[in-house]
Amino acid sequence: MFDAIEAEVEPGTIENTVLDGLRGEREEVIADLRDPILGDLIEAELGRAIERFEITKLETLLALADRMELPSAVVDPLERTKAEAENGLEEHQELTEI
Template sequence: MAHSEATAEQLERLEPLFAGLGVEPGAIESAPLSGLRTERDDRVADLQDPVLGDLVEAELGRAIERLDLTKLETLLTLADRMDLPDEVVAPLEQTKTESGIERIQELPA
């Protein structure tokens, strides 16, 4: 629940950026994310032990957080190169801080 609430807060914070770009926020599909989901589904389908299924879900969560962090770092690099104003950069920085490696390491192994 806490992760879901934090994600909702991050999305709210980023909505003005989408509005400023004239883009409607929505679900983002990417090859890496799709691949992670497929890998998870394949692994979970083969498992009979719910504990092992939980481990696979935790692994997927960590991988998605790493992917999110990489995307945020890319956006911040672009914002820096484009010399975008603080009202664009600050929400990205805050989201990166909240989604940082410390949070990934807190996820259950």
């Protein structure tokens, strides 16, 4: 995918304070819980939050790709990843429906 934009950028891990905050909050809440069902709900909430965050980031990347008129070799993987995140969000929501 990165070859398609002809840039000398190496893909790598990016630190993200939002995700770090979500994980930290989860750890604090889980540490205080005694009920495993509540723990499962917290895990599902974290999953939903991460999927929503990922979808938002992918929407931004897709908008940038469109504006830059990047080729389908860049856009297609982003669209697939966004669809996967949307499916993941739907699955997390189904897990917690009562």
